[in-house]
Amino acid sequence: MIHGGSKTLVILCVSMCIGDTIGTGIWTYDWAVANYGNPAAMALMPWVLPAEVILMGSCGLTVQLFYAWRIWMMSVRKNWILPVVIGCLSILGWCTLCWMTHTAATHKFISDSNALALPAIYIWLGGSVGADALITSSMIYYLDLRFRIKQHKMQQNQASYHALRYSVLNPLGRFC
Numbered sequence: 001m002i003h004g005g006s007k008t009l010v011i012l013c014v015s016m017c018i019g020d021t022i023g024t025g026i027w028t029y030d031w032a033v034a035n036y037g038n039p040a041a042m043a044l045m046p047w048v049l050p051a052e053v054i055l056m057g058s059c060g061l062t063v064q065l066f067y068a069w070r071i072w073m074m075s076v077r078k079n080w081i082l083p084v085v086i087g088c089l090s091i092l093g094w095c096t097l098c099w100m101t102h103t104a105a106t107h108k109f110i111s112d113s114n115a116l117a118l119p120a121i122y123i124w125l126g127g128s129v130g131a132d133a134l135i136t137s138s139m140i141y142y143l144d145l146r147f148r149i150k151q152h153k154m155q156q157n158q159a160s161y162h163a164l165r166y167s168v169l170n171p172l173g174r175f176c
Contacts, residue, residue: 009066016059023048023055043109050105057097060128064090067135074142082138086131093127096120 027048035041068083068090075082100120107113 006066009062013059013062016055016062020052020055020059023052027052043111045104045107045110045113050101053097053101053104057094057101057124061090061094064128064131064135067139071135071138071142074139074146082134086134089127089131089134093124093131096124096127100124 027046030046030048031042065087068086071086072080072083100117103113103116103120107116
């Protein structure tokens with residue numbers, strides 16, 4: 001179910017994923033075809049890596065913030081704490097990826113940035129996994145709650161129909 005504003009988000013995310021795929025193709029071609037059998041080329045930082053990191057992180061941020069907004073809407077705009085926590089974890093992950101992009105872009109060799117990036121990778125991964133776990137659990141909760149409310153209303157409507165049928169329609173049937 002895509003509404004007006006969501007189409008823009010879908011186009012944005014698909015564009016970032018296409019850019020990411022093109023970058024991966026360029027990177028793969030450079031390592032597997034152009035520099036085949038050249039171990040010195042493997043030590044250099046590929047110029048595509050910073051673009052890959054920022055595209056992946058921006059797409060993830062967009063999707064996680066969209067789901068935080070959906071959770072806020074599903075809670076009938078009452079639960080604002082959970083979307084704020086999800087947003088903070090998502091922005092933490094994105095900021096960490098921005099720092100990692102800067103680190104990758106300013107270092108010439110992969111080995112130089114590995115020691116710096118490893119703690120940042122754990123921060124990014126922890127924030128992203130935390131946000132995704134909160135999104136998943138809250139979506140399950142709110143969708144289950146909506147299903148139970150709908151099922152309860154249906155049972156109430158059936159009970160009202162049966163009460164009306166036995167109290168009004170059956171006595172009328174005896175007189176007609």
